[in-house]
Amino acid sequence: MRIAVIGAGVAGLACASELASAGHDVVVLESSRSVGGRAATRRTEAGAFDDGCPLLARGSWLLELAPLGLELACFAERETPVPSMETLCVALGAGLDVRAGVRVARIVRAARGTTVRIESGDGIDLGAFDRVAVTAPAPRSAELLADGEPDLAERAGRVLYAPCWTALAAWDERLALDFDWHREAAGATPVAWACRESAKPGREPGERWTVQAGPLWSRARLGDDGDIVARDLVAALGLLGHEPLPPPTLLLAHRWRFARCVEPLREPCLVSEDLCIGAAGDWCAPPPAPGDPGALQEGLGVPAALHAGRALARALIA
């Protein structure tokens, strides 16, 4: 079958590689210039930053990454792919036909059980496919599903996310901060996560910090100007070290509107009755392990995206 996968994040690439391994003709359409989605790495003139997902949680799910031949190293009580987070998606996407810079705007179906057409934002026909897998964050997936599968769109539309403001800052000199990372669960300061990028294993040298705000602070400041938000996050980093920081030589802000899923769908994926259109992502959480009510929360994020992408592949070709 000819199958289109929309999105080259963890879920889309996991889905596409499972479909390609089963012998299908798969094309991955990605709106950004590179793979990774929220598990990407941002390159700047000052060096690279893991500006989305910073680290991978430990757990048995990591064994599923073994066939990828990734190098994983320990940092801040979690694991990081070496030399960058995006290595995970580069490995997941190896050998796949990934078309970057292609934003899908519409999924059009003529009748049940026939092929599905896809259109880009400027109305260009991207072709006809036997199956389409949508793997954007749930609110974006809901928009794409609205025409062809309104019922699936409504279910995806119920999923809730927390936003995350992220500041990326670099300095010419090493800062006097005597820690390489800081994690704050209680939300006592704006900073939920801060990390000296060069302290992560296998990274290039240079004083670069990624500072991520907690969900409440991020939501309260969601409409604010990125430059101001980034300055405030750097100031908050300075307070953690008990002294103001010098002005950074590079300061960027990234507003993740849909950073982490907080209220997922309790299904492994969504698939239309005729199996032509499906959707999945980190918003399709696997059910909690029996007797372990905390397992679902632990599994959200990258592990959920990986499982959901694979579940969607299996469901589409069942």
Ligand SMILES: Cc1cc2nc3c(=O)[nH]c(=O)nc-3n(C[C@H](O)[C@H](O)[C@H](O)COP(=O)(O)OP(=O)(O)OC[C@H]3O[C@@H](n4cnc5c(N)ncnc54)[C@H](O)[C@@H]3O)c2cc1C
């Ligand atoms: C700041 C932050 C911190 C995080 N921390 C952690 C953590 O500590 N641990 C953890 O496990 N997870 C964490 N996560 C979450 C984790 O990154 C995500 O759960 C996971 O990467 C989601 O993968 P996905 O494939 O489901 O979605 P995405 O990564 O969002 O991939 C979807 C892809 O679809 C593309 N796309 C969207 N719309 C279209 C369209 N119309 N046409 C074409 N392409 C489209 C997007 O560009 C994107 O590449 C964090 C995320 C953020 C942002």
